[in-house]
Amino acid sequence: MFEKNEYDRSVNTFSNQGRLYQVEYAMKAVEQGCTTLGIQTKDGIILGAEKKISSKLQIPSSIENIMKINENTICTYSGLRSDARALIETARVEAASHWFNFNEPMPVEAISLAVCDVALSFAEKKKKQRQKNEYDRNVNTFSNQGRLYQVEYAMKAVEQGCTTLGIQLKDAIILGAEKKIASKLQIPSSIENIMKINENAICTYSGLRSDARALIETARVEAANHWFNFNEPMPVEAISLAVCDMALSFAEKKKKQREKNEKRVVSRPYGVAMLIAGIDTDGQPRLFKNDPSGNYVRYKACCIGQGGENGMSTLQSNYREDMPFDEAILLAGKVLKENLEQKN
Helix, strand or coil: CCCCCHHHHHCCCCCCCCCCHHHHHHHHHHHCCEEEEECCCCEEEEEECCCCCCCEECCCCCCCCCCEECCCCEEEECCHHHHHHHHHHHHHHHHHHHHHHCCCCCCCHHHHHHHHHHCHHHHHHCCCCCCCCCCCCCCCCCCCCCCCCCHHHHHHHCCCCHHHHEEECCCCCCCCEEECCCCCCCCCCCCCCCCEECCCCCEEEHHHCHHHHHHHHEEEEEHHHHHHHHHCCCCCHHHHHHHHHHHHHHCCCCCCCHHHHHHHHCCCCCEEEEEEEECCCCEEEEEECCCCCCCCEEECCEECCHHHHHHHHHHHHHHCCCCCCHHHHHHHHHHHHHHHHHHH
8 A cells, every 4th residue: 555645656556647657757867868869861860969078077989979789770868878878788789689590680670679678677676665755765766856866875975985086198097096094093005095907907986995895896807807708908998887887786676596606786876986097908098987876987087086076176277188297196196185185
């Protein structure tokens, strides 16, 4: 028996007006996304998409709003980027399976149908009865404003963490991190804020250290598996994507019987953001920021944590793509110093 106003918290229950509120709220999340469009002509299709760049330090090419599914199909989206990535990955897998089985491209309508089937999978989950005002306690329920409060709260945990930064140069990456020592009896060397993933990638983080350790372990395992299978270092972007996939595992409601080598999942968003940096086999340095929502974006320079906002302002004012290594080191020190001075 539902309490008053409980219809809008269940994904499987019609209201007494014949409405599914959670579907309507998800549509509001779409309305708040980037503007995209498609135009069909006699002999072609045109897709267009607005690209929102939140900082001039972001690498615009790392934000893909128009993506390839197979050789004859592309797509664009509006709404949550992490959700779009999951649906596009489904479309790619279905298209590849169709080609393998029938040796022909999958029809566009069939791809759309496959995506719709996944989009409806939320209806297969049994929801427990929830109490009033439980939007902000459930990790899989949109509020009536199209928000996922638990993800937003995880981002607040990041904002309360240590200040960390990354600066990309022409042939190098610099990572810097504030080290908080809670007691003079602590051994400073036991607190690692900058960690190695593999021979060509390192990372730093802000937020819950235990969550960061779990995600970094995932990155190391994925990188080791890639080396074992392909005998080459895992690209930095692929490492970021693997971490994002793990960060989204909180949304998996049915826990299958896991084997020993299967990934661990948690029932809440990871309260940590990461800066993953490295130099790929083409010699190009790359810096990615991952956040609790499962998104990743490439940056030229980025600062996260408690001093993230002020740090980004300092980086935007002083960063140059051609700046020498020594000058970049001084800039990183300046950002961290300003953050410490503001606390004192």
